[in-house]
Amino acid sequence: MFYTIRSFLIGNPLASWQARGERLGIPLAFVIVAANALSSSAYASEEILLSLTVGGTTLHADSLVITLAITVLMVLVVLSYDYVIRTYPNGGGAYVVAKENLGTGPGVVAGASLLLDYTLTVAVSVTAGAAAVTSAFPGLALFPGLAPLRVLLAGLLVIALTLINLRGVRQSAKFLALPVYLFLACFFLMLAVAAYKHITQGVLPAPAPGVVIMGTTVVGAFQLLRAFSSGCVAITGVEAISNTLNIFKPPQVRNARITLFTMGLLLAGLFLGLSFMAYAYHLRPEEGQTLVSQAARISFGNSALYYATQFSTLFILVVAANTSFSAFPPLAARLARDGFLPRPLTNLGDRLVFSNGILLLAGFASLLIFFFKGDVHRLLPLYAIGVFIGFVLTMAGMTRYWWRKRGPGWWHSFLVTGIGTVVTGVVLVVLTVTKFVSPGTWTGAWIVVAAIPVLLFVLAAIHRHYRTLAETLSLEHHVPSVTAPERVVIIPVGGVHRAVLPAVEYAQLIGKNVQAVHVAVDEDSARVVERRWDRLQTNIPLKIIPSPYREVVRPLVDYIQGVAKEHPSEHVTVVIPEFVPRHWWQGLLHNHTAMLLRGALGRQDRIILVTVPYHLPR
């Protein structure tokens, strides 16, 4: 039945040789890889404007300068990841680049940061989506007695994403292609219409009251840096492609590069377009209306296209989470293969995806959503820091790589990644500092700053365990044991009846020194057991252990451990007779002594458990 439900939810299992058929062409791979990056461009411009709005004044000119600077950084990042893809065509991204070029430590730091970032992305995207739905349909808020509806909705979205990703990459891409391409169409149409109106009508609309002539306010360098850093969210998501190389059809590297550059171009187009539009139309951040909504109203009025833009923006926020579902599991599997995360994360599931990684991501994201009660604003600050740690370490790694290699024309690439390292490093410092300086977001920053070291500690402990294990289990210096065992066998006997006989026969078969043990909860039944045992005529001695406190398992365990101590050089075999009922409810009608005994003895040294089943005929 379990298999039927599983097949219904995620489809029939795929054989290993079907892996090739699960690979994606560029149009579908783009959906998976780019969703996260595209979604961040939907709010990056607004972040910049917010940082540059002081006392009712928005510094539009400065914002344009910063937008251009970020676009330049974006080009550096895209070029760097192009190097990464070409240099490490088997994927692995920041983790592999940093590990190979800077050492295991930086590699693990990069990997852990990205895992954290992917988890946060899922939590933030999904709660943003849920918040949008609950505010769109206020009627849903009529049930205050229930658990907060937003949390519930967000949880359902996580479950939906988990299921479509467990179905496999191909399936999830098919599900999500429509919203992604609708978003792109709406957004570029919006920018085109705005540009057309601006050119044909030639004049600016009347500036809203409170808009001051640009450039008159003097801002500090720190404020500009802060605006630059907050705009850098536009670049997050570019790294995903380096962790999901395995989804591309061959030629893998060529397809991934085409996708990367396409994504970079579209991203830059969206980001620059929206920022220019904000400049041209004097748009400024408003309470209760996003920048995208303002822009869509200018281009489309209140037409259906306006709603299409709004809804597809909402969708792309949720779809962004899907990129994490594609990037987290292979990265986690890679860390697991190197012994930094639990080995089960390397298992390919029924549908040829790393199912355990998907479930782990869903679990942790759900915990975050539940812990923060669906309050997105408290999650947002945690967000960008992880990505930028990844950026810095990737670029530093690539810079080191070029320096070591110094092939022909090496200094071109060296410069690109070198400058990238410095700039992303500065952004990382500014991001971290500002998260701590602005009081509203303090809680969040504290958690991310604590989470990375904790995660690293856990990874180190896991690694130590696997290393010790490998040393211990090695057969290098193995000396076969030479003891001539006495074959000590103990049969715990609850009552003397037919179900005990197979166990007795088996014990006689495998043991030399066989004994039976009965725990006497009261004297009368002990005498009955003794009498019946004698009548069996087995030649096996029966030991009666009195139990004044009426416990059965503890005295048995004590006795068996005592026997094990008497024979320090060999194993003690415990042969447990066990009823197997025909129906589940019959199981409720028995004392599960066999089960409890197995639980208590299962972890004891030198004790071997043998279960001899007896099937009830009816």
Place this chain on the structure above:
Amino acid sequence: MFYTIRSFLIGNPLASWQARGERLGIPLAFVIVAANALSSSAYASEEILLSLTVGGTTLHADSLVITLAITVLMVLVVLSYDYVIRTYPNGGGAYVVAKENLGTGPGVVAGASLLLDYTLTVAVSVTAGAAAVTSAFPGLALFPGLAPLRVLLAGLLVIALTLINLRGVRQSAKFLALPVYLFLACFFLMLAVAAYKHITQGVLPAPAPGVVIMGTTVVGAFQLLRAFSSGCVAITGVEAISNTLNIFKPPQVRNARITLFTMGLLLAGLFLGLSFMAYAYHLRPEEGQTLVSQAARISFGNSALYYATQFSTLFILVVAANTSFSAFPPLAARLARDGFLPRPLTNLGDRLVFSNGILLLAGFASLLIFFFKGDVHRLLPLYAIGVFIGFVLTMAGMTRYWWRKRGPGWWHSFLVTGIGTVVTGVVLVVLTVTKFVSPGTWTGAWIVVAAIPVLLFVLAAIHRHYRTLAETLSLEHHVPSVTAPERVVIIPVGGVHRAVLPAVEYAQLIGKNVQAVHVAVDEDSARVVERRWDRLQTNIPLKIIPSPYREVVRPLVDYIQGVAKEHPSEHVTVVIPEFVPRHWWQGLLHNHTAMLLRGALGRQDRIILVTVPYHLPR
């Protein structure tokens, strides 16, 4: 740690020889045995008056007649249970009496009805207590967002009662003696003051408007019967003593009889006293004030004694539940010993009480409370029917007993129980009919009428299981098996390392036909396993099973079942090597193939599982 928590909650375990010290003298035993009966007297008079109030008229004279009639029935019931105690000094009450004299069927019906009644008593008493607390402190109702507070409080009361009963009978009696004796003192003082006032002041207080001269209304016979039946709740609880004989210090029968008669006297005194007081002072049922409250106001005004009476009445309602906690477990244990309920109910727990019975009662009562959302009025109708089934069958059983025996002076006793049978039989019919006639209580009656047959069906199924089991397991016609086994042994191998070696050695020790099996999830690792296995030089063949769907457990199980089919006349032994990690978290770092394999093979016929542990050194 589990043992520490348990000791803290319920005390240290008691040895079997300490049982004698846990027995109670009359004053403490009275608390346990009488609480339920006393609590019902607190509302029986009111029930009669309610049934006799029609259109604003209360028939006080009729109520007095009915009260006297019920008191006569009470005497019959007390006398009958005195016979029961003397005839069956080992306890067992209605179940044993009916089984011995009327047959197993009626015995089980009586037992099941009482079990149901005890469960309902707990649910009703506890929710009544919780309702009284929440209405006394309206501030508590300020949290409507939480789960209904009454249900929560009732649940906490059930947990408290469960814990003090798991501590043992002696402990629970000590906890509850104070409220019971306080209740008795307040109640009798109240009656004495009222009588004194009535005699000294000589006059009745002015009758409230709407009180009509008594006896002018003609009531039908059915209405009188109904009033009689509803007043019969005063008698419920008398039967408890026959199920809790084992709590008395020796001389057991003498002590129990003294307690029974004391209880009968006090009960009659309370019941008659309150009814007479209602008659003398023209009290009538009021919305929002109980009869006890009215009576206490007359005697004590608004003094502290009034509040003491009210609070002790509230307490005794909750304490009534404790009687069920003492009577249910021994009755359930007796049914279990005869194979009508699961055997674990016969286990004496750490504190020499039937812990499983206590937990079962608490569980079912909690379910009822949760299911009825703490709405007492819907539980009340279910209540008396079970007790009266018990009464009828006990009395019929005793009547049959006297008839069979016909010793000297037998017809005295025969008459007492004979008349008792007829009267309680009539009450039972009237109770059942009225529950169905009055529409408000219909839901409740439906459930109890359905519950008893369902319960009987379950008991019969359990009995059938145990009977079949006993026949199957009997050693009467046992023929020892004579096969000369080939000793087929299979070792599932995940990888070739040191942890596998003990399993291999053990398999060679016990088997003749030994083989190893490896499930190949991918071809590369299969080759590694094969090469390393050859290097071990064990002479054991290694079979590689390809698994294109990357499952491990299913192909193994299929293979092992195939081998079992090839050797239809003997057991197949599966020797499973298993890691035992040092720390719990290390367990998360491995694929629990051994555990899953045990789960899948544990219920298979003719397959014997051997677990060979390998302890990780660090």
